[in-house]
Amino acid sequence: MRIDVLSLFPEMFEGVLGSSILNKAAEKEAVSYMVTNFREYADNKHHTVDDYPYGGGAGMVLKPQPIFDAVSALKESSGSKPRVILMCPQGERYTQYKAEELSKEEHLIFICGHYEGYDERIRTHIITDEISIGDYVLTGGELGAMVVIDSVVRLLPGVLGNEESPVKDSFSSGLLEHPHYTRPAxxxxxxxxxxxxxxxxxxxxxxxxxxxxxxxxxxxxxxxxxxxxxxxxxxxxxxxxxxxx
The missing domain is CATH 1.10.1270.20 (tRNA(m1g37)methyltransferase, domain 2)
Incomplete structure (x- = not known):
């Protein structure tokens, strides 16, 4: 699987993707990660990616151009038809079933926004999935994307040592998992x-x-x-x- 992330703060992902199961999955070549600062795709000299909303209102809105161009470049480089996922509090609430669905894809692109929101044309023209990890608002989509990536990558074949582990997890069976015990008795x-x-x-x-x-x-x-x-x-x-x- 190839996972691309578009973020204004790519450094946030270094510790998460470079540790534990996510790092081991990359070492096993079950997955590859690339985190891109989509500010690099802004077509103005100041590399601005946001602007005031039409009609007035509080906050700033992410402009369509940098996101459109970044997604287009990622698609071209992979030659695939990826799932393009917008992390958004208005999206479908994330579940284990969704994680299992996404784990079957070859290429995922995550878009992590900030500010007040996204230009609606981003939603309507390049997004395949909108995902929310809960009924609350974060300062950006990065933490949500990390949650989704972790839950998806651990399901990839060969990533976990015991292939039965993800099958018996809470929610995978439809029920919460039973209690566990270990030594001493x-x-x-x-x-x-x-x-x-x-x-x-x-x-x-x-x-x-x-x-x-x-x-x-x-x-x-x-x-x-x-x-x-x-x-x-x-x-x-x-x-x-x-x-x-």
Whole structure:
């Protein structure tokens, strides 16, 4: 996968893309990153990328020309048809399903804006996706883009050591993930559930499904509205509801 980022503050990405799983993914050549300051594409001598909004109002608006030219250059250099993603509080709320969808693409371009907003022609003519990571406003799109990039790259084949890890993550299955425990089995009198050290893998898997249902019911019951429950899951969920009363 190739990931391009257009930002006025490319230095913000150095630590994130150069660390942990994101850096390892690049070392494995599962992904390549390039962060470009789109001010370089401004066609005026002062390299300005924003201007006052028509009709008046507070703040400044990003001009279309630098963004249009930057995206055009990136498309030409890759020879692909990338997904062009605008990080924006008005966009579709980001989910694990969206991360899985984007992880199947060959080329992603992220546009990180600042100021009051974007010239609407950017939205209507070059954007394929508008994404919001939550119902709040940040000073720019950089932090949101980092979140999306991290969630997408970890899903690429060969990036994580255990290929089952992303499949069993919270939201990937439609439910929140079950609790995890590790050694010691008894820590300051707080013991690991006996079932997990029983060696009975069938019962352990059943316990994990039940606990995923329990955690989803108590923390995110809205997720159960669209989750396809089998007969066993329905029975377990009824039992959990009685236990939680």
């Amino acid at each position: 008894d820590f300051r009198g707080i013991k690991v559930p006996d079932i997990l050290i029983s060696g009975n893998h069938a019962l352990i898997e059943e316990w994990r499904i039940k606990e995923s249902l329990r955690r989803t019911l108590t923390r995110r019951p809205d997720l159960l509205e669209n989750f396809p429950l089998g007969e066993k899951e329905k029975k377990w969920l009824d039992e959990i509801k009685k236990e939680e009363k």
